[in-house]
Amino acid sequence: MTTQQVADRFYELDTKHDFQTIYSELYAPDAKSIEPAHSHWGTVQGMEAIHEKGKQFNELIEEIHGGYTNPPIVAGNFFACAMGFEATFKGQGRSKTDEIAVYEVKDGKIISEQFFY
Template sequence: MTTQQVADRFYELSQQNGFEHIQTELYSKDAKSIEPAGGIFTNAEGLDAIMEKGKQFHDMIEEMHDGYCSKPLVAGNFFTCTMGMDVTLKGQPRMKMDEVAVYEVKDGKIVLEQFFF
């Protein structure tokens, strides 16, 4: 798949809340995930580690009130989306979280995700 095709499929699945499906279908087994310094999560290498990080975040959620993912913008081997959620995490007050996510695609698979918030 081209970067545009990966980005379009990413968006399609995100509208169905299919983030686990996004990872299993679109990510390379050797993908890397880069988080902002000082956040709750650390960087991860490999699809299994990325999926485990997602599971850990999901386990922190008490209630998901709303969420969104913008249509992707593609440039070369990269695409970006803005994403966010209105969420109550266990033991925390309700909050809005917004981020910019950048993805790198090689050989039809996402090889890097990086988040900015």
């Protein structure tokens, strides 16, 4: 798939909240996930580590109140989406997060994701 096709499929699945298909269909097995320096999540490599990071994050959430993902913008081997959500975190209260997510594609698969928030 081209970067545009990966981006379009990502957006289609993301709007359905079908993250399992996103990971299994669009990600390379050794993909890297990069969080901002101020985040306690850091950088992880490989789908097992990405799944574990997601699991740990989801365990912090008491309730999700809503979210969004804007259509992707493609440039070369990269695409970016503005996205965000509002949630109540266990012991921390309700908060809203907006971010830019940048994805790198190689050989038809996402090889890295990087989040800016």
